[in-house]
Amino acid sequence: MLKSMLNLESNDDVVMVGLWGQGGIGKTTLVKALYNSTFRQFEGSCFLANVRETSKGCKDLVTLQEILLKDTLLLQQRLEVSTVDKGINIIQRRLGCKKVLLILDDVDDLRQLNALAGDGKWFGNGSRIIITTRDRHLLTCQGIYQDHVYEVEALDDNQACELLSKHASHMHQIRIDLVNGALNYAKGLPLALEVLGSLLSGETEDVWESTLMKLSRSPNKNINNVLKISYEGLDENEKEIFLHVACFFRGWTRQYTKKVLESCDLETTVGFEILVQRSLIRIEYDILEMHDLIQLMGKDIVNQECPGDPRRRSRLWLYDDVDEVLSHDEEDCAVKAIVLELPKWTEMCIHPDAFTKMRRLRLLILRNVLDSFQGLLCLPKGLRWFEWPRCARWIPKFSSGSMKLVGIDMRQASVTIVPKKFKVSIYLHRSFHCLLHLHVYMCITCTRTRNEVVFPSF
Numbered sequence: 001m002l003k004s005m006l007n008l009e010s011n012d013d014v015v016m017v018g019l020w021g022q023g024g025i026g027k028t029t030l031v032k033a034l035y036n037s038t039f040r041q042f043e044g045s046c047f048l049a050n051v052r053e054t055s056k057g058c059k060d061l062v063t064l065q066e067i068l069l070k071d072t073l074l075l076q077q078r079l080e081v082s083t084v085d086k087g088i089n090i091i092q093r094r095l096g097c098k099k100v101l102l103i104l105d106d107v108d109d110l111r112q113l114n115a116l117a118g119d120g121k122w123f124g125n126g127s128r129i130i131i132t133t134r135d136r137h138l139l140t141c142q143g144i145y146q147d148h149v150y151e152v153e154a155l156d157d158n159q160a161c162e163l164l165s166k167h168a169s170h171m172h173q174i175r176i177d178l179v180n181g182a183l184n185y186a187k188g189l190p191l192a193l194e195v196l197g198s199l200l201s202g203e204t205e206d207v208w209e210s211t212l213m214k215l216s217r218s219p220n221k222n223i224n225n226v227l228k229i230s231y232e233g234l235d236e237n238e239k240e241i242f243l244h245v246a247c248f249f250r251g252w253t254r255q256y257t258k259k260v261l262e263s264c265d266l267e268t269t270v271g272f273e274i275l276v277q278r279s280l281i282r283i284e285y286d287i288l289e290m291h292d293l294i295q296l297m298g299k300d301i302v303n304q305e306c307p308g309d310p311r312r313r314s315r316l317w318l319y320d321d322v323d324e325v326l327s328h329d330e331e332d333c334a335v336k337a338i339v340l341e342l343p344k345w346t347e348m349c350i351h352p353d354a355f356t357k358m359r360r361l362r363l364l365i366l367r368n369v370l371d372s373f374q375g376l377l378c379l380p381k382g383l384r385w386f387e388w389p390r391c392a393r394w395i396p397k398f399s400s401g402s403m404k405l406v407g408i409d410m411r412q413a414s415v416t417i418v419p420k421k422f423k424v425s426i427y428l429h430r431s432f433h434c435l436l437h438l439h440v441y442m443c444i445t446c447t448r449t450r451n452e453v454v455f456p457s458f
Contacts, residue, residue: 167197246298
């Protein structure tokens, strides 16, 4: 496919091709194989590896320009380049009539492309420039469009099994369910298959089982560090959205998630687009998806905020953590979001003042959570989105000050009194749900007695 995109038989023009995909997917391995099989067809060639790491400053870009000139011109020593602009002039003058093959591996900034390849016209006809990146938008900015972008995808099951067996000796002696567990963990990601294969090579079945159990709780550092590079390059808006999706909203609809996150002052239209371009999420039929290991990386970022104390973490999604935080009235709680969706109705004892000290709490969604508490439950005034369908017979009360709530969903709750702050327009659905409009919506179930509908008291 890549050779077809490169159209190596033609010497009429310069062709630029981009390889795009998440970290560890095999972009560098693939482009190395391509380079080794084609470089002899060119008058000069250069493979600039790890451009992102090497080009931290202008001086490092100059170093890359010097390497490019030395390798393509087959010089014994580097040409000395004083500035990036002078380097560009030398590249244009010395390589403008040469047919070259140039690989720019792991590019993450337009400055790198502007210093090393420009628009491609710096080189002679028949030249080929191949760029690998995690950021698809970078390729678009460089004028490389869909027909010249190759998306590197995960290995299929047979390829994944072959790669794992290459690195894990004696794998044929291991139970098939354990092998399948390893393949399921890696989900076709070559980096994960290589690391996992090396970890498990020559080990007993007990070690395989224990290793897989450990990895299901916390990611392998060698894999995690590679995947985390994409996250670290994000702006704050995109980091927040990514962590919300990784911890809470994978498998939920984009439209619903957009509504929730925008209530928390996050810009999701551009945020989702950037996360897709950086290969951190996918949107399939309007459902938010991501690779299992990327989700595990996101959750690990949150867990590492304070491994031993869930009160010091920004997000909670596990029953035990939520139960520990909500069963007490604790000072100094750093939690910004709680989303707990349980598979079946589960009781939880919530302290009446549990939310009082959660001044940072913006998002609270509890599904299939049963609480026997009755009376006033004080919620923080900074809360933006609150969902607790079929909650117990209690009344939400907000801390003093202006309320910032955007959405509230208490459908099928046995609420008999609604605070005055919720006195807004009412719309009655056929299902006898009373929809109270805030900025987005509020949904509280009405009760019905014989032939009449009884609204909650105001």
